[in-house]
Amino acid sequence: MKYVDEYRDRATVQRYARAIRRLTTRPWAIMEVCGGQTHTIVKYGIEDLLPKEITLLHGPGCPVCVTPLELIDKATQIAARPQVIFCSFGDMLRVPGSSSDLFSVKAKGGDVRIVYSPLDALQIARENPSREVVFFAVGFETTAPANAMAIFQAHMQHVENFSVLVSHVLVPPAIEALLSSPDNRTQGFLAAGHVCTVMGYEEYVPLAEKYRVPIVVTGFEPLDILQGILMCIRQLEAGRAEVENQYLRSVRRNGNRPAQEQVTRVFRVVPRKWRGVGEIPQSGLGLRDEFAAYDAEGRFGVAAYAIEEDSECISGEVLRGIKKPQECPAFGGRCTPEHPLGATMVSNEGACAAYYRYRRLEQQVAGAGKGS
Amino acid sequence: MGKQFTITCPVPSTQADCVMLAHGGGGRLMHQLLEQYVIPVFQSKELEARHDGAVLDVGGARLAFTTDSYVVSPLFFPGGDIGTLAVNGTLNDLAMCGARPLGLSTAFIIEEGLSFDTLKRVVDSISRTARDAAVKVVTGDTKVVDRGKGDGLFVNTAGIGVIEHDRVIGPASVRAGDAILLSGDVGRHGVAIMAVREGLEFETTIESDCAALTLPVQAMLDGGIEIHCLRDLTRGGLATGLIEIAESSRLHIRVEEEKVMIEENVRGACEILGLDPLYLANEGRFIAVVPQEHASRALDIMKGHAVSCGASRIGSVSESPASLVTLECCIGTRRILDMHSGEQLPRIC
Amino acid sequence: MCLAVPGKILSITGEDVLRSGTVSFGGINKQVSLAYVPEVRVGDYVLVHVGFAISIVEESEARQTFEYLKQMGELEELGPRP
Numbered sequence: 001m002k003y004v005d006e007y008r009d010r011a012t013v014q015r016y017a018r019a020i021r022r023l024t025t026r027p028w029a030i031m032e033v034c035g036g037q038t039h040t041i042v043k044y045g046i047e048d049l050l051p052k053e054i055t056l057l058h059g060p061g062c063p064v065c066v067t068p069l070e071l072i073d074k075a076t077q078i079a080a081r082p083q084v085i086f087c088s089f090g091d092m093l094r095v096p097g098s099s100s101d102l103f104s105v106k107a108k109g110g111d112v113r114i115v116y117s118p119l120d121a122l123q124i125a126r127e128n129p130s131r132e133v134v135f136f137a138v139g140f141e142t143t144a145p146a147n148a149m150a151i152f153q154a155h156m157q158h159v160e161n162f163s164v165l166v167s168h169v170l171v172p173p174a175i176e177a178l179l180s181s182p183d184n185r186t187q188g189f190l191a192a193g194h195v196c197t198v199m200g201y202e203e204y205v206p207l208a209e210k211y212r213v214p215i216v217v218t219g220f221e222p223l224d225i226l227q228g229i230l231m232c233i234r235q236l237e238a239g240r241a242e243v244e245n246q247y248l249r250s251v252r253r254n255g256n257r258p259a260q261e262q263v264t265r266v267f268r269v270v271p272r273k274w275r276g277v278g279e280i281p282q283s284g285l286g287l288r289d290e291f292a293a294y295d296a297e298g299r300f301g302v303a304a305y306a307i308e309e310d311s312e313c314i315s316g317e318v319l320r321g322i323k324k325p326q327e328c329p330a331f332g333g334r335c336t337p338e339h340p341l342g343a344t345m346v347s348n349e350g351a352c353a354a355y356y357r358y359r360r361l362e363q364q365v366a367g368a369g370k371g372s
Numbered sequence: 373m374g375k376q377f378t379i380t381c382p383v384p385s386t387q388a389d390c391v392m393l394a395h396g397g398g399g400r401l402m403h404q405l406l407e408q409y410v411i412p413v414f415q416s417k418e419l420e421a422r423h424d425g426a427v428l429d430v431g432g433a434r435l436a437f438t439t440d441s442y443v444v445s446p447l448f449f450p451g452g453d454i455g456t457l458a459v460n461g462t463l464n465d466l467a468m469c470g471a472r473p474l475g476l477s478t479a480f481i482i483e484e485g486l487s488f489d490t491l492k493r494v495v496d497s498i499s500r501t502a503r504d505a506a507v508k509v510v511t512g513d514t515k516v517v518d519r520g521k522g523d524g525l526f527v528n529t530a531g532i533g534v535i536e537h538d539r540v541i542g543p544a545s546v547r548a549g550d551a552i553l554l555s556g557d558v559g560r561h562g563v564a565i566m567a568v569r570e571g572l573e574f575e576t577t578i579e580s581d582c583a584a585l586t587l588p589v590q591a592m593l594d595g596g597i598e599i600h601c602l603r604d605l606t607r608g609g610l611a612t613g614l615i616e617i618a619e620s621s622r623l624h625i626r627v628e629e630e631k632v633m634i635e636e637n638v639r640g641a642c643e644i645l646g647l648d649p650l651y652l653a654n655e656g657r658f659i660a661v662v663p664q665e666h667a668s669r670a671l672d673i674m675k676g677h678a679v680s681c682g683a684s685r686i687g688s689v690s691e692s693p694a695s696l697v698t699l700e701c702c703i704g705t706r707r708i709l710d711m712h713s714g715e716q717l718p719r720i721c
Numbered sequence: 722m723c724l725a726v727p728g729k730i731l732s733i734t735g736e737d738v739l740r741s742g743t744v745s746f747g748g749i750n751k752q753v754s755l756a757y758v759p760e761v762r763v764g765d766y767v768l769v770h771v772g773f774a775i776s777i778v779e780e781s782e783a784r785q786t787f788e789y790l791k792q793m794g795e796l797e798e799l800g801p802r803p
Contacts, residue, residue: 001639001747003727003766003778007786013703015790035721036723045705089771090646090717107392114718116572116645117772119754142723143720145757146773149738156738194725197768197776220723222703227786234793248782250725250768256775259757262738575743575750640747643726644769720771721723 003249007221008044016226017049020233024051028236029185030229031057031178033171034140034192036220044222050229057186060174060274067138068273071167072097074302078134078165079105079112081300085128087121088136090114098307118150118164125154125162134296137164142194144168144285145259148266151287151294163296168285169272171195172203177280179211188232190218190225193247198263200255204243212241219247266291396443400711421542425469427535436471438462439530445523447490449568451560451579454527455497457655460584461606462531463505467589468602468658470541471533476502479513481526494525505584507531537593543620545600550689551667552625553660555588555674556581556682557633558610562652562716563641572645572718576637583656588677592660597670601661605654611709612651613659614687614697625697627687627709645718650699650709652716661689725770727778728753730763744769 032038038058041047047056060066076097079086086102093102093114106112111131115121118135125133137147147164154162171192178184191204196217204215214235218228228246235242245251263285272284287295297303395405411419418426425438442458458478466473478498482491502509539545564580566572585604592599601621603613610632618625634642634649642649656679662670667685674683697709728744733755735741744753744767751772755761758774767774 001636001643001727002729003783004643004747006783008702010702010704012787012790019790019793034723039723043707044701044703045707048705089720091719091721093717104392114572116718116720117754119772139720142725142770142775145775146754146771149754149756149773153738192723194723194768194770194775197725220725223786227789230789246786248785249779250776252776256757258759259775262757575752576748578749635748637748640726640728640745640749644746644749644751646724719724 004221007219007223009223013049013222013226016223016230020049020054020226020230021051023230023233023237024053025237027053027055028187028233029055029057030188030190030232031059031186032190032192032218032225033059033175034190034195034220036194037190037192037218037225040220040222040225046222046225049226054229054233059178059186066169066174066274067092067095067167069098070273070305070307071165072101073099073307074297074305075136075165076100076102076105077302077305078296078300079110080108081110081132083132084300085111085113085124085131085133086136087113087115087124087133089138092136092138118147119153122150122154122159122162125159126157129161131161132299133162134300135162135164137166137168139168140171140192140195141168141199141263142192142197144263144267145198145256148262151266151291152262154294155291163294163299164287165296166267166286167272168267169274170269170283170285172207173280173283174274175204176207177283179207179213186213188213188236189215190228190232191215191243193217193219193224193251196245196247196251196255198256198259200253201243201245201251202253208241208243214241215243217243217245217247217251219250403711421544425465425471425531425533427469434535436466436469436533436535437530438465438469439528440465441526441528443523443526444565446568447494447524449580450564450577452582452655453494453497454525455494456501456582458527458529459498459501459505459507460582460655462529463507463584463586464604464656464658466531466533467584467586468541468604469533469535470537470539470589470593470599470602471535472590473505473507473531473533473586475508475510475532477511477513477530478509479528480515481528482514482516483524484516484519486524490525494527498527501584505586539593539599541599541602543601543617546617546621546623546661546689547600547663548623548689548691549664550600550661551664551670551685552614552627552687552689553662553667553670553674554610554632554684554686555585555658555660555680556656557635557638558605558654558657559634559638559642559647559649559652561655562609562647562649563638565653566645566647566718567641574641578637578641581654581656583679585656585658585679588674588680588683589658589660591673591677592670595669595673597666597673598663599660599670600663602658604658607653607715608712609649609651609653610657610659611648611697612711615709615711617659617661618697619695621689622694624690624693624695625687626690626700627697628700629702631684631686633682633684646720647716647718651712664688725768725775727766728769730755730761730765730767733761733763742774744774 072095078084079102102112121135201217208215214232216228216231218224231244231246267285268288269282270284270286271279271281273279395401425436428435428437440461442454444454447454463473560581564578567574567578605613614625671683674680698706699709700706726746728746731743731745733742738756740755741752742755743750753769754773758777761777766778768776
């Protein structure tokens with residue numbers, strides 16, 4: 001596949017690995033914020049190619065991981081209602097709520113459907129006028145334009161049996177919260193390339209300056225990750241702290257203007273709770289008043305529901321890069337993909353699940369006999 | 373019934389105190405269910421062999437006996453239907469024992485309200501598929517259940533075959549140094565099923581690879597190939613099939629990612645939906661584990677049959693690390709292939 | 722958020738927010754919204770996320786990953802290491 005296979009070329013990968021090893025003279029901790037990047041790093045064993053001095057930390061880059069417990073509970077409550085067709089991206093179905101999850105709801109007879117695009121959910125609404133169709137609008141800035149368009153089209157075409165349960169989060173406030181935290185270990189960032197495809201990377205410039213960290217906008221294929229790491233290391237070794245763009249083939253400085261405009265038309269910035277991190281002001285998106293009629297929380301009367309998380313899961317510390325999955329006492333034992341305790345083990349991109357699935361040879365051989 | 377997406381296997385979020393859909397997914401949870409509640413209770417050495425079919429000694433002859441149930445939804449999909457799945461699935465389990473099929477049974481559990489037209493289509497399909505494989509349906513059963521209890525139609529098939537060679541084909545026969553052969557490209561069935569679900573459709577039609585594997589296996593046996601193990605790839609895909617063999621034989625299997633063929637449009641679909649083709653279901657593909665010195669001839673034989681014309685060598689067996697499957701990635705690094713908890717779901721993250 | 726895949730535009734239809742096209746991803750075709758890439762033409766490659774094209778892939782920029790190491794090497798030859 002064009003623009004995919006080239007970025008998985010073995011010879012170029014090895015050349016980048018050599019260049020990184022040559023350049024690295026000191027220990028550095030680099031965080032990637034996007035779950036898709038975590039997936040690539042672990043799936044392709046990227047860490048095996050890096051010198052021991054470089055530590056890769058996995059930040060809160062997966063909306064599954066950062067969707068607050070109460071949103072999952074609201075989703076399961078709505079989805080259980082007989083007149084509702086509940087549409088969601090596949091990622092959300094396994095995330096545990098406080099007593100249930102969307103899959104269990106489906107197993108018990110709820111009409112829960114996986115969709116590829118929010119427009120598919122809208123189409124289901126058109127085709128089922130006597131049912132209430134609810135779409136779980138989750139995601140970072142990358143997905144906001146798509147969700148905004150579905151809501152906008154519903155409004156334009158008067159598809160009144162359609163509504164959305166919104167749980168959008170924004171990346172820069174999360175990075176700022178991480179950097180300003182006293183236990184922050186991160187010295188350099190790989191910014192999420194598809195988030196920046198939509199938003200551009202202007203908002204990262206003040207962050208790089210204020211906290212003196214290099215931020216490299218990075219793509220998702222093995223070569224993208226390696227080049228992003230190389231560019232980050234070059235800055236760190238030279239004492240620079242700037243925003244650079246590795247993902248040139250997709251990201252422009254100002255991002256995608258028409259997409260941003262549509263997001264602004266439909267959503268406004270609101271405070272949001274991040275699972276395992278807490279509430280971060282101005283870090284989420286909510287529906288604007290003129291689209292409030294499409295808010296599922298209002299329509300189904302679940303807006304007031306609130307709950308606190310309480311578990312042995314250290315997902316929060318893993319999400320903030322403070323701990324690595326293997327440092328969790330429950331990892332691979334009490335907490336496995338079959339019996340997850342927290343969101344980072346449930347999501348395919350959660351750091352814990354990613355480590356568990358694609359774990360490196362040495363770890364497995366060393367830990368032989370420990371919960372498989 | 374509508375074209376509703378039926379997810380066949382979720383992962384439970386809490387400690388299950390009852391059977392969940394995930395337990396049927398062919399992955400780790402199903403294995404746990406069998407190991408905990410089923411196999412130890414029956415205490416039969418045939419079950420302990422953990423192979424696709426059972427081999428029974430009957431007065432000097434060896435018979436293979438297998439059964440399978442089909443709960444697929446939708447009932448009809450590009451490249452097949454529940455009928456073709458039911459026949460080929462059981463024929464393939466017999467083939468994996470190296471048995472020549474003698475006869476099949478089919479049992480229907482029909483939901484009240486299923487149209488006669490649908491029933492006729494499925495029965496015709498079963499008849500046609502069996503005839504193509506020169507096998508007869510010799511016995512069966514029919515039950516009807518209340519509306520809302522049967523997903524339209526469930527089909528169970530059982531098959532008996534005769535083993536005309538004296539090899540022991542199973543994980544216990546696998547040896548270090550053996551070659552791993554794969555009969556063709558993978559992932560088609562899994563994508564074909566997903567593609568007809570609502571909201572996940574493509575404009576290009578991908579067809580299931582549902583097919584009977586009897587002929588290439590018989591040809592290899594007739595050709596004197598010393599087959600150590602066979603495994604048809606169903607739910608859980610190539611990865612799960614390899615992991616089962618590695619765990620049962622307590623040996624190490626190394627696979628080269630670049631040697632595993634995946635058709636271009638299957639690949640495109642997997643990229644879009646975020647699926648790993650190594651874990652997607654197949655219904656017309658198998659792995660053959662043969663000694664190194666037989667590999668080349670075995671491949672030639674496989675390539676001589678339509679259903680395995682895309683056969684290739686994808687890896688080999690060694691002593692350690694024991695019970696593990698490692699994948700050599702296309703970029704030159706290695707990773708362990710682990711069994712998934714349940715069926716893969718499309719993802720956007 | 723993450724999963725976006727490059728595909729080639731085979732045909733375009735509709736206007737403004739309803740503008741869409743058939744995009745080919747290595748042989749598989751899917752209908753994709755092109756509302757956010759108004760300047761796109763048939764034959765262009767776009768990155769598609771959840772059924773929406775979010776950017777046009779720039780061919781000239783795409784090569785940069787393969788030229789970067791060479792440029793780095795040339796820079797180092799020019800002067801002493803920092």
